[in-house]
Amino acid sequence: MIRNPKPIHIALLVSGILALAIALVLYFVLESELINVIIIFTLTAGLSFFLFFYTLEFFIYRKIKLIYKTIHSLKTQKYDAVIENFSWEKDPIFEMSKEVINWARDKKMEIDQLKKVADFRKEFLGNVSHELKTPIFSIQGYLHTLLDGAIYDEEVNTKFLKKAAKSTDRLSDLVADLLEISSLESGELQMNLDRFDINSLTKDVYEQFEIKAKEKNIELLIKEGCNKPFFVIADKFRIRTVLVNLVSNSIKYGKEHGVTSASYYVMGDNILIEIADTGDGISQEFLPRIFERFYRVDKSRSRSNEAGGTGLGLAIVKHIIEAHHQAVNVRSTIGKGTTFGFTLKAIQ
Ligand code: ADP
Numbered sequence: 001m002i003r004n005p006k007p008i009h010i011a012l013l014v015s016g017i018l019a020l021a022i023a024l025v026l027y028f029v030l031e032s033e034l035i036n037v038i039i040i041f042t043l044t045a046g047l048s049f050f051l052f053f054y055t056l057e058f059f060i061y062r063k064i065k066l067i068y069k070t071i072h073s074l075k076t077q078k079y080d081a082v083i084e085n086f087s088w089e090k091d092p093i094f095e096m097s098k099e100v101i102n103w104a105r106d107k108k109m110e111i112d113q114l115k116k117v118a119d120f121r122k123e124f125l126g127n128v129s130h131e132l133k134t135p136i137f138s139i140q141g142y143l144h145t146l147l148d149g150a151i152y153d154e155e156v157n158t159k160f161l162k163k164a165a166k167s168t169d170r171l172s173d174l175v176a177d178l179l180e181i182s183s184l185e186s187g188e189l190q191m192n193l194d195r196f197d198i199n200s201l202t203k204d205v206y207e208q209f210e211i212k213a214k215e216k217n218i219e220l221l222i223k224e225g226c227n228k229p230f231f232v233i234a235d236k237f238r239i240r241t242v243l244v245n246l247v248s249n250s251i252k253y254g255k256e257h258g259v260t261s262a263s264y265y266v267m268g269d270n271i272l273i274e275i276a277d278t279g280d281g282i283s284q285e286f287l288p289r290i291f292e293r294f295y296r297v298d299k300s301r302s303r304s305n306e307a308g309g310t311g312l313g314l315a316i317v318k319h320i321i322e323a324h325h326q327a328v329n330v331r332s333t334i335g336k337g338t339t340f341g342f343t344l345k346a347i348q
Pocket of ligand 1: 066245249253254277279280281282290295296297307310311312313314315318338
């Protein structure tokens with residue numbers, strides 16, 4: 001059997017069978033003369049072959065070829081080249097099935113990807129609304145209580161105003177982080193690369209957190225042997241944001257009377273910068289997710305906590321380090337503490 005019959009094969013077969021059937025009926029049933037049977041057989045075979053072949057080739061195959069050609073050109077978007085290079089000798093039905101299967105597979109992958117992006121957007125929108133809702137409701141609650149008379153109550157009026165002010169700070173932090181993350185994700189961000197000493201930048205950030213660290217009796221240290229200049233080439237302003245997030249987390253999630261220590265290691269062309277704390281640590285099962293936007297290990301604690309952050313800090317850290325084509329990592333032991341590390345390009 002021919003696996004991929006062409007119109008000529010089909011027309012030959014069908015017209016042959018038809019002419020043979022007619023000839024057999026004429027000869028055996030109607031008992032016509034042999035010469036007449038041969039003439040009728042030849043005429044029927046010739047005529048029906050011509051009819052079948054013409055119909056198949058011009059009405060069906062050519063149209064299928066056209067569909068195939070259109071699918072192919074739609075897929076590649078190179079209409080002219082496809083029409084020029086199109087081989088009319090190929091079996092169009094076989095080629096079309098191949099194309100349709102490939103096309104369907106590609107489209108399915110595209111649709112799956114779009115669905116993922118849509119889910120991601122929905123989730124992000126849900127998270128943003130949820131995060132905005134908490135401080136807005138709190139501000140609304142305090143202001144209405146004050147307007148309903150609490151403003152004249154000396155015992156609570158300042159307290160309520162302070163709480164409302166704290167929520168506005170939180171709201172402003174959240175919007176600032178959202179703006180930062182959207183500018184980082186848009187990919188349009190320009191990195192302003194500078195040569196600077198990472199150790200003196202860490203010390204700068206430590207100074208900023210001196211009071212917060214004292215409140216929890218946390219010591220901010222530079223590891224022994226590391227308190228000297230380590231020059232890197234990076235966007236100083238954004239690396240400061242990275243250090244601010246890591247140092248602030250080390251205090252926020254660190255234990256009272258604990259230690260935050262910074263260390264630097266030269267690794268070939270790069271320098272590994274580590275910020276370690278002596279906090280409660282993060283369980284291994286949560287570690288792979290902590291760089292996700294709005295991901296919190298202890299959801300209730302981080303959000304309602306006085307010092308509760310936006311849940312975007314580590315996502316911003318990851319974006320900034322990746323924009324430098326470098327890597328960020330974390331290791332943690334429950335009860336002992338957490339160490340965040342990132343690399344930057346070293347320079348003399
Ligand atoms: P947040 O604003 O909640 O601090 P981050 O993106 O900075 O958001 O951190 C995400 C989560 O990772 C935090 O909610 C916290 O659960 C966990 N985390 C981050 N840093 C530390 C740390 N040094 N020790 C323990 N847990 C941490």
